[in-house]
Amino acid sequence: MTTLIHRLALALLLAAPAAQAQLLPLDVSISGDTADVRIGPALSPLADLQLDFDDSTGLSAASLGLNAQLVTVSAPALLARLPSGLVSVPTDLPLMITVEPPTLGGLAFERRVHVEVHTHALPYTAGSRLRLFKAPLGGAFRDITSAVEPGSVRTRGTTGGFSQFVVALDLRPTDAVVAQKIQFLRDQAALLAASEQAPLVAMIDGIEDAVAVEDFAAANALLDAMRSRVSARAGTHIPDDWRATRDVANIAGELLSGLDTLAFSIGYLRDYGP
Incomplete structure (x- = not known):
């Protein structure tokens, strides 16, 4: 009704x-x-x-x-x-x-x-x-x-x-959606200084490798580790502000949001397949 x-x-x-x-x-x-x-x-x-x-x-x-x-x-x-x-x-x-x-x-x-x-x-x-x-x-x-x-x-x-x-x-294949979301994280990490970028890229590589062999537990553990690192360094080493004047880049916010949605798609891939 x-x-x-x-x-x-x-x-x-x-x-x-x-x-x-x-x-x-x-x-x-x-x-x-x-x-x-x-x-x-x-x-x-x-x-x-x-x-x-x-x-x-x-x-x-x-x-x-x-x-x-x-x-x-x-x-x-x-x-x-x-x-x-x-x-x-x-x-x-x-x-x-x-x-x-x-x-x-x-x-x-x-x-x-x-x-x-x-x-x-x-x-x-x-x-x-x-x-x-x-x-x-x-x-x-x-x-x-x-x-x-x-x-x-x-x-x-x-x-x-x-x-x-x-x-x-x-209706896109879920594995293709996961790949695009991983690329989004890479694009955001690339905006950071090399010293900040390197550990994040290593974690992203690990997530990608774990998904490829369907080790979803390992992928989720790395997602949590990357989320913790970004959260801990947000506002000091990783910019985390958004302003209506659009004069700053909220890289921490985009990374955390990218991890949120990637976790959802990895869970969907695990539960419902590609």
Whole structure:
């Protein structure tokens, strides 16, 4: 019944003039380091968004620069931003959420933002291929999922920055997804000084080797070790700040977020295969 109500509400929104470009109503509440956002009509919201910051300053509805809109899931411009033809935005939740803090809005945070998109518009199944994707404004989307849980569907991920999010169905081989997430960690580590880069690259190599022989316990142990090292050195040897002025690089946040989503995909590979 809940899913039917959301489908009817979505149909009404899509039937409105210029529906694909319209911004959906948002209700934003802030408490401490957490922003809760209801997206869509008050009586039948399409989704709820939660942003939980590790440590923020200047957090407000205005400083987040939030909006949400319906998208045409078959639009070439959107398809070009997704990783491959095996990734698609569901027609039951054709929703793009943008978090683009204004430059002078005063928002800053350290390390990560924990992102959750909760919707009753999609059904949950064990081993779900629904994922949370993130992109820079107008750029390419990548999978940042750290959990997919029931209720009806809760997709969770973490990020060291912003700005656009979609829930998408990802039918790519999981081993290929793991390989891409390992490469993301390599790209982030490459931004550091050689003395910081070398031990992280050694751990990444170890994770890759362990996954290749399906030694998932060893891979997870190395993930934990790398997470501990990045956390311990964040803010001193590894930059961990994000500011709305975009004048610093939050490398620690991106590394920690990359480890979060890699751990999810390695677990999925272990439990459900490639």
